[in-house]
Amino acid sequence: MKPSIRPSVVSAFTPSGQLRASINLGNPILARKDATTGAPAGVSIDLARAFADRLDVGIEFVVFESAGKSVDAVKAEQADIGFFAIDPLRGEGIRFTAPYVLIEGAYLVRQDSPLQDNAEVDRAGRRVMVGKGSAYDLYLTREIKAAQLLRAPTSPAVVDAFIAENADVAAGVKQQLEADARRLGGLRLLPGRFMVIQQAMGTPASRGDEAAAALSAFVEEMKASGFVADALKRHRIEGAIVAPAAA
Incomplete structure (x- = not known):
């Protein structure tokens, strides 16, 4: 049974009515274009879909070719979640989870x-x-x-x-x-x-403490359940490891 998320938190993540996920194709470990369909695929996409399912909402992928543009989209609230390497300069305006990879x-x-x-x-x-x-x-x-x-x-x-x-x-x-x-x-x-890059999920800081906590809890669950490890294996990713549980 999926943990329930309060309606107010769902609303905080979906001001447009669905979850908009910022995807950076500049890191091939986590996202790439599917060779057949051209659609985004990879570990980040799997996590985004799982979180949208948790919120029980539809999903829209906002795709960029570089990390900087992907970060800017979340800071500008053109996207509701993103997948970033944790860095002090990116902290302003974004609430990060603990790393997942x-x-x-x-x-x-x-x-x-x-x-x-x-x-x-x-x-x-x-x-x-x-x-x-x-x-x-x-x-x-x-x-x-x-x-x-x-x-x-x-x-x-x-x-x-x-x-x-x-x-x-x-x-x-x-x-x-x-x-x-x-x-x-x-x-x-x-x-x-x-x-070593600590790859995490993030959401605009304006979405509030409850939203940030819900996203952090989701990431910890995905690590502990084996979801992240399975995604790395499914996408044949070598050299990246699942991050340890947050303290």
């Missing part, structure tokens, strides 16, 4: 690059390509002190932009970088990771 961020270089370790990236004269507005962009903007950051329009465009602009390093979702390395050849990932 953890994703590794990695660096990619050319096969003949002298770089062998993540610690060697942040040096004067080095140029690092990252997806504009992505969680990696936000993180590296704070952390990089000596290297220069370059920005591709979206995360999936990072490696092509890295090559086109002859940058030294590409930064992003480990699985995306691995796929691009196989596609293009002559590239390799530096060992390990430079950060």
Whole structure:
């Protein structure tokens, strides 16, 4: 039996009469276009549908090619929920749940690059390509002190932009970088990771404490029930893990 959600909370999530879910196609671990139908598919879409079912409402997907635009849609209340990497700069105007998935961020270089370790990236004269507005962009903007950051329009465009602009390093979702390395050849990932992305759900802060609590409870239930793990397996996602239960 599904836990009941108060009518006032349902109304808070659905001012348009249905649930509008902001979907970012820039992170292939969580969302992509179905090759046959062109419709959005993936872990984020499965969670959005499950939450709409919990509210007993219809769903509309508001689809974007980058994380920044997806975040902006929720902040502007053009969408009622979204799926984001937790970052301090995104906290204003959005109430986040605890993470449901953890994703590794990695660096990619050319096969003949002298770089062998993540610690060697942040040096004067080095140029690092990252997806504009992505969680990696936000993180590296704070952390990089000596290297220069370059920005591709979206995360999936990072490696092509890295090559086109002859940058030294590409930064992003480990699985995306691995796929691009196989596609293009002559590239390799530096060992390990430079950060771990905490992927969470969020809703406009204006929807209130009860709505934020209901969304958080939903995420915890989806982790504990095996829903998130099953979705990762169903969509053949490797390298991402289910986040631990919130404290």
